[in-house]
Amino acid sequence: MTQMTGDEISDIEIKLLMEGLFQVYGHDFRDYSEASLRRRLNQWLSTSGFATISLAQSQLLRDRALFETLLRGITVNVSEMFRDPSFFKAIREHIVPYLKTYPFVKIWHAGCASGEEAYSMAILLIEEGLQGRFRIYATDINEEVIQKAQGGIYPLQELQHFTRNYQNAGGTGSFSDYYTARYDHAILSANLRENIVFAAHSLAVDADFGEMNMILCRNVMIYFKQPLKERVLALFDSSLITGGFLCLGTKETLDNRNISSQYETIVPRMQIYRKRYAKK
Amino acid sequence: MQRNSGKTFKAIVIGVSTGGVTALKKLLGGLPTDFPLPILVVSHISPDSDDGLAVLLDTLCSIHVKEANEGELIMPGTVYLAPANYHLLLERDSTIAFSIDSPVNFARPSVDVLFESAADVYNKTLIGILLTGAGNDGSKGMLKIKNRGGTVIVQDPVDAEMDSMPKSALQLLKADYVVCLKNIPELLHNIVEGKL
Numbered sequence: 484m485t486q487m488t489g490d491e492i493s494d495i496e497i498k499l500l501m502e503g504l505f506q507v508y509g510h511d512f513r514d515y516s517e518a519s520l521r522r523r524l525n526q527w528l529s530t531s532g533f534a535t536i537s538l539a540q541s542q543l544l545r546d547r548a549l550f551e552t553l554l555r556g557i558t559v560n561v562s563e564m565f566r567d568p569s570f571f572k573a574i575r576e577h578i579v580p581y582l583k584t585y586p587f588v589k590i591w592h593a594g595c596a597s598g599e600e601a602y603s604m605a606i607l608l609i610e611e612g613l614q615g616r617f618r619i620y621a622t623d624i625n626e627e628v629i630q631k632a633q634g635g636i637y638p639l640q641e642l643q644h645f646t647r648n649y650q651n652a653g654g655t656g657s658f659s660d661y662y663t664a665r666y667d668h669a670i671l672s673a674n675l676r677e678n679i680v681f682a683a684h685s686l687a688v689d690a691d692f693g694e695m696n697m698i699l700c701r702n703v704m705i706y707f708k709q710p711l712k713e714r715v716l717a718l719f720d721s722s723l724i725t726g727g728f729l730c731l732g733t734k735e736t737l738d739n740r741n742i743s744s745q746y747e748t749i750v751p752r753m754q755i756y757r758k759r760y761a762k763k
Numbered sequence: 764m765q766r767n768s769g770k771t772f773k774a775i776v777i778g779v780s781t782g783g784v785t786a787l788k789k790l791l792g793g794l795p796t797d798f799p800l801p802i803l804v805v806s807h808i809s810p811d812s813d814d815g816l817a818v819l820l821d822t823l824c825s826i827h828v829k830e831a832n833e834g835e836l837i838m839p840g841t842v843y844l845a846p847a848n849y850h851l852l853l854e855r856d857s858t859i860a861f862s863i864d865s866p867v868n869f870a871r872p873s874v875d876v877l878f879e880s881a882a883d884v885y886n887k888t889l890i891g892i893l894l895t896g897a898g899n900d901g902s903k904g905m906l907k908i909k910n911r912g913g914t915v916i917v918q919d920p921v922d923a924e925m926d927s928m929p930k931s932a933l934q935l936l937k938a939d940y941v942v943c944l945k946n947i948p949e950l951l952h953n954i955v956e957g958k959l
Binding site: 488490494516517518519521522523559560561562566567568651702705706709732734735736 | 811833834848855860861862863865876879883886
């Protein structure tokens with residue numbers, strides 16, 4: 484048998500480590516797409532002091548603190564407030580009128596990272612007069628990032644960008660009303676946080692959330708392989724009320740999925756779908 | 764001259780920044796409809812851009828140009844452009860992947876991210892092309908392609924609208940070819956046909 488290349492061996496090391504992490508910690512990355520996972524693992528490896536994944540593995544499986552650093556490295560999702568302003572504009576113009584017809588609206592923001600988009604949604608709904616009539620369940624696999632999200636504190640240098648996004652997303656107020664600047668950080672208003680419940684949740688292993696009017700999962704499944712994508716979509720389908728809305732990232736699509744036929748496209752280029760009422 | 768003989772190539776990756784539209788028009792405009800390899804392109808564009816550049820290039824070039832879709836299998840004779848605000852990566856099964864990981868070299872999409880992931884997949888069967896641009900995105904990616912035995916082509920800095928990207932790469936590695944933009948289509952033809 485010919486000797487394997489370094490690449491082939493490192494692919495095997497990654498598979499073995501993912502299996503080990505699942506068995507030891509219950510975190511399941513076995514169905515994560517390889518290209519991004521490999522890049523993130525290599526980045527972690529280069530700062531870890533270990534020469535190879537295999538050399539790191541022994542300690543990773545025994546030392547939870549070390550594992551936490553790896554978890555941070557491979558699950559970090561970056562976001563920004565009102566990312567894709569035209570998406571939030573579409574929510575405001577096309578979806579909010581439906582949401583207003585319900586006495587109370589429940590929204591699941593799956594893979595909320597440090598909370599930027601959940602806060603964006605809260606601002607939007609308050610501006611649309613839904614204060615006191617909605618709750619956002621914002622979940623992420625990474626507990627550390629959930630804590631950060633709860634704080635609602637962001638570097639001041641990002642606020643300029645967030646403000647521009649807010650304006651392009653059709654914001655009707657003044658963005659500066661929603662935060663207080665302290666030194667080089669901005670803290671978001673407490674009344675935004677009142678509407679959001681942050682919780683740790685793994686799309687790969689945990690169960691569904693009941694009776695949602697809207698689910699947002701934007702740019703999270705891009706890191707998943709097909710079987711995991713299908714699992715997550717089934718999870719969303721069972722968590723969404725009939726007539727509820729499913730929102731994906733602008734470069735994701737619901738085409739050719741198991742649940743596709745039960746959903747209609749509401750805003751085409753924004754990947755906003757609605758769960759169909761049962762056919763008579 | 765023996766260097767590439769007998770090599771079969773599987774894909775081409777192109778990185779470009781400032782001056783990208785003009786450069787891509789010239790380069791891709793010189794390729795035939797039935798060009799035998801898939802081509803993946805990272806061009807630094809503003810985060811709120813739509814697929815306008817792909818649409819424009821498609822109308823101007825005989826080779827088919829489109830914005831890349833997630834999970835899409837790359838095909839010969841097609842040029843795939845990275846969408847704005849996403850990194851473009853390649854999976855081992857030759858399908859397209861996206862990421863919104865932090866910008867690399869201040870860029871998302873980043874040339875390095877595409878080049879490094881494509882080098883992982885194609886090794887010596889990859890051709891990397893780095894064109895005009897400010898900054899130094901793409902240098903590390905070109906080095907990885909080179910180290911994996913792939914072929915690297917750098918636009919001659921003198922010929923580039925902005926020379927810092929090509930210059931930065933040339934400081935890091937010895938390119939297989941340093942050429943003017945207008946000569947790249949013919950060079951590609953010769954490389955792919957095994958004439959070099």
